Amino acid sequence: MGAARINRWLGHRGVKPGVFVLGLLPFVWLVWAAFNDLLGANPAEALIRSLGDWSLRFLVLVLAITPLRVMAGWPSLARLRRMVGLFVFFYACMHLLAYAWFDMEFDLPGIAADVVKRPFILVGFLAWTLLLALAATSFNRAIRALGAARWQMLHRAVYLIAGLAVLHFFWMRSGKNDFAEVAVYGAILAALLGWRLWRRMLRKPAAG
Template sequence: MASIRAPGLPAGSRPAGSHINRWLGHRAAKPVGFVLALLPMAWLVWAAFADQLGANPAEALIRSLGDWTIRFLVLVLVITPLRTVTGWVTLARLRRMVGLFVFFYACMHLLAYAWFDMAFSLPAVVDDVIKRPFILVGFLGWLLLLALAATSFNRAIRAMGAKRWQLLHRAVYAVAGLAVLHFFWMRSGKNDFAEVAVYAALFAALLGWRLWRRLSPPRAA
């Protein structure tokens, strides 16, 4: 069968992005991605032991873990638009791993809070969740992430059915909204909203892109 090439490309040339797809599809791509995703955690652990986290290391560790949670959340949400726009289809094979790292950093954020702020006192944590809205919002976001992480495997997809699974996993946008609200309330005490505005704009743009794609009429073949 004759090879099919995109119009305007010289014979024997590869479509744009084919090299990226080949690299992302390599069996080493996931292990490399896994190591890269762990680097922020490794640096924070080293910085804590080396006393490099400033005058209040506990607060710095808690907030840094929260920052990395929201950064990985942006990363997992940008995979689909980036894959669609660039044609890097093999990006999809990294999406589950990145999503699980969102949950991992959220768990580390929660663990650091429970350890350094609450001394692992469950009654104190429950009281704080009830009394402080930004803690409640953050905890609700973590619960949603827990549901998404627990159903991120192929067995869960088969058990739930594809449609119900997809409906549940659209809750990642609710997680994004709760994360921004949590971040906003946390920064309100210092009246510092610049970084909050950046994340809010990114999530709004990603959600807008998703809605635009869903509402746009299908293109003719």
């Protein structure tokens, strides 16, 4: 199937609803698995970590859209970027909610103390705060209010979010000396961010 044909398919009006359903499937499965006791010996921990994993996976997907759009010649992919980005925020919110509920029983002073005491919780919370700012300004009205230049500058925070997310994951796994999955995510995100840096350097006019 040629690039033009795939691009036309991606522009079909049914693709967005399909992507929305696919994006919700992991959450639906996790809820179903929790109610049917399929999450192992520690279901609360499994649920918290799985929601965090899916947030990171969607972050990889949203950062992969632009390179894939450019290299594959699929400009219609751009229309899916906002939805995928909002799924990053959705799963991050569910990850935070599951932590606050199952780990901390909504003890707000305890949560605040935990954020200060444990660096990986602090880093994760900072990433979520930045995601909140991006989600709140992801709509056309916010783009018009901020202006395109300021909006783009704000949304470049996604690169910082990616770094914080990998650091959060690294510190979380460091207690068990399990870094294989962290290395995979770190390598993928480094490649995606490196591609953007390379493109930006190519666009700079030669000096002299």
